[in-house]
Amino acid sequence: MSALDHYKQYHCRDCAKSFRNENALRMHLNSSTHRGRNVARPFCKTALTSASGLSHHLESGSCPRAGNSNHRTIFQAISQRDCGGLVTNKLLTYPDSGTQNIATGATWNGFNYECYLCHREFRNLQGLNQHLSSPAHSEKLYHCPNRDCTGQFVRLASLFNHLESESCNFVRFERVQKHVHDFITGRQKLIGFG
Structure with a gap:
């Protein structure tokens, strides 16, 4: 520069x-x-701005019409269709089966509440428990389809956000939106960006 x-x-x-x-x-x-908002929500029939927004909406479980949709069910559905590993990482077992780590007063180190996994410190127990229930220590389920990029992601929304940002110059924003739209509407079997 x-x-x-x-x-x-x-x-x-x-x-x-x-x-x-x-x-x-x-x-x-x-x-x-x-x-504008031109990415249709398949269950709500309203629209969002981007594929990452739609994915976050479904993975967070905030769509009341999507049944039990969450990040685990989305990963299972995508990985079953992604036999070649275009965007999913192959795992021996499915990720975090819903178990939840809960911190207690035993995590107090004399100054702060300390995460026993990464040693990050929090002022209160609530902050540490929010950290433990976040994707911070979750397994990376997705990877960028660009073989020259090392991007790994816990959530599909994060993968889409990476692609939409065009940070690895693999695919343009518009193409991500088109492929996700075609996948949702059944015009395409898997989200492929080639």
């Missing part, structure tokens, strides 16, 4: 906003402000 690029401003021509870097501008241009 040259000294001149350090001070370069990135502007959105449509709404005259400025951004600190090219990636921030690209994410803004791919937001609902400019793209």
